[in-house]
Amino acid sequence: MTEVKTNQQLNIRLLAVKALSDINRNGAYANIKLQEYLQKYHLSDLDRRFFTELVYGVIRRKNYLDAIIVHFAKRPLKKLSSMVVEILRLGIYQIIYMDKVPESAAVNESVKLAKKLTRGLSGFVNAVLRSVLRESDSISIGELAKSEAEEISFIYNQPLWLVDLWMNEMGKDKTIDLCAWFNEQPRLTARINTVKVSIEDCLKELRDLGWTVEQDNDIPEVVYIDAHQGHLEKAKPVMEGHITFMDKASMLVAHVVDPKPGERILDCCAAPGGKSMHMASLMNNTGAIMSCDIYDHKLELMNQNAERLGVSIVSTKLQDGRYLPDNWKEQFDRVLVDAPCSGLGILQKKLDMRWRKTQSLLTDLPPLQLEILEKAAEMVKVNGYLVYSTCTINSGENEDVLEKFLATHKNFIIDPVSFEGLPQAADGMISTYPPRDQMDGFFMARVKRIS
Numbered sequence: 001m002t003e004v005k006t007n008q009q010l011n012i013r014l015l016a017v018k019a020l021s022d023i024n025r026n027g028a029y030a031n032i033k034l035q036e037y038l039q040k041y042h043l044s045d046l047d048r049r050f051f052t053e054l055v056y057g058v059i060r061r062k063n064y065l066d067a068i069i070v071h072f073a074k075r076p077l078k079k080l081s082s083m084v085v086e087i088l089r090l091g092i093y094q095i096i097y098m099d100k101v102p103e104s105a106a107v108n109e110s111v112k113l114a115k116k117l118t119r120g121l122s123g124f125v126n127a128v129l130r131s132v133l134r135e136s137d138s139i140s141i142g143e144l145a146k147s148e149a150e151e152i153s154f155i156y157n158q159p160l161w162l163v164d165l166w167m168n169e170m171g172k173d174k175t176i177d178l179c180a181w182f183n184e185q186p187r188l189t190a191r192i193n194t195v196k197v198s199i200e201d202c203l204k205e206l207r208d209l210g211w212t213v214e215q216d217n218d219i220p221e222v223v224y225i226d227a228h229q230g231h232l233e234k235a236k237p238v239m240e241g242h243i244t245f246m247d248k249a250s251m252l253v254a255h256v257v258d259p260k261p262g263e264r265i266l267d268c269c270a271a272p273g274g275k276s277m278h279m280a281s282l283m284n285n286t287g288a289i290m291s292c293d294i295y296d297h298k299l300e301l302m303n304q305n306a307e308r309l310g311v312s313i314v315s316t317k318l319q320d321g322r323y324l325p326d327n328w329k330e331q332f333d334r335v336l337v338d339a340p341c342s343g344l345g346i347l348q349k350k351l352d353m354r355w356r357k358t359q360s361l362l363t364d365l366p367p368l369q370l371e372i373l374e375k376a377a378e379m380v381k382v383n384g385y386l387v388y389s390t391c392t393i394n395s396g397e398n399e400d401v402l403e404k405f406l407a408t409h410k411n412f413i414i415d416p417v418s419f420e421g422l423p424q425a426a427d428g429m430i431s432t433y434p435p436r437d438q439m440d441g442f443f444m445a446r447v448k449r450i451s
């Protein structure tokens, strides 16, 4: 992207519609697309803020905006051209949520966009938006929703199938708390890399930079960064590998594996390497960690991470977890299966992620997860440990997979895990619940090979 236009020539709403179309229609990641546009176009601070609010605002309210479109356009979304949908979303968002934008400007500018970007649909856009202007005050979310779950999905901007899933699993109140949590700004969390720096020195280093940081009460290497200066990825503590960004729930996993210095560890689904690197630091960078993944480019990322973090005991290998080599059988003290999963526990991290998830993940993933777990189990030494973890809060990928595994592997028994600051799980497995535990939603369980 080399084209740079000056501010005066630019129509910010036009840029926003194009960005939204890239995100919603072509599957671009919202944060990446936004940065791309901001780098391409030199916008004033005011325009940057307006552009960002339009794009993120529409993504944040997409569900409800779509219900309003369907109501006033009197036809399903599928029957409308996708460009018209983007223009209407943007127009309605301005009318309902942006007090500073005059309603007439929201309508007129949308009509101009429709003239520019569609064939003969500006009259339709005008008619829908004018109906919204006239009647939106008298329409409530409750009236638009056909069920309690749909009402929650409108209020909290979650796909209906996800709300249905959570309502079934945890009931209405917990579902609402969870949906609200996923809409909150995530707290920036990092791991202090004790391979390179002591926790005390690192906290001092961060505070000396003028950052506002707080150490976690339960896991000493967890640090919350509540304020910082400059570009984070280029900050000295990051470049020098003193800290690396990851959530507290993700850091619990290495503690559940509990690797000891000098041991041999297998990490079956390892990229980009967050947990491998954490395990290396818990092992004082002594012993050996074999870190596998099926994507070459991710292994490369893992090698770069290891270099930045000063980790020397991680070897990376392109290897499918379902087909681990026979000569690895019973060779490892501890094996981690941090399985590919639906990622439904980390929806707070990216606002648009929830719209990429599909219900088919719930049926496609468990057989794969079980297959990897069963193969990985063969690699554990007698008296060694196997840990199964996911970043999802869906029992079909969590407890159900583990229970199926245990039902056919009588030589493995649950080795109960518990943590300071987390409620003791009755069944010895840990499921973090984000609003209660103030961290991502993860599942983890450790089993011991007894024969």
Ligand SMILES: C[S@@+](CC[C@H](N)C(=O)[O-])C[C@H]1O[C@@H](n2cnc3c(N)ncnc32)[C@H](O)[C@@H]1O
Residues within 6 Å of the ligand: 268, 269, 270, 271, 272, 273, 274, 275, 276, 292, 293, 294, 295, 298, 319, 320, 321, 322, 338, 339, 340, 341, 372, 391
């Ligand atoms: C949850 S992520 C792992 C995150 C990683 N453990 C970390 O802490 O950074 C799951 C990983 O499994 C990998 N994967 C998917 N299918 C796999 C398979 N059949 N065998 C091994 N790895 C697989 C994906 O490429 C992805 O990197």
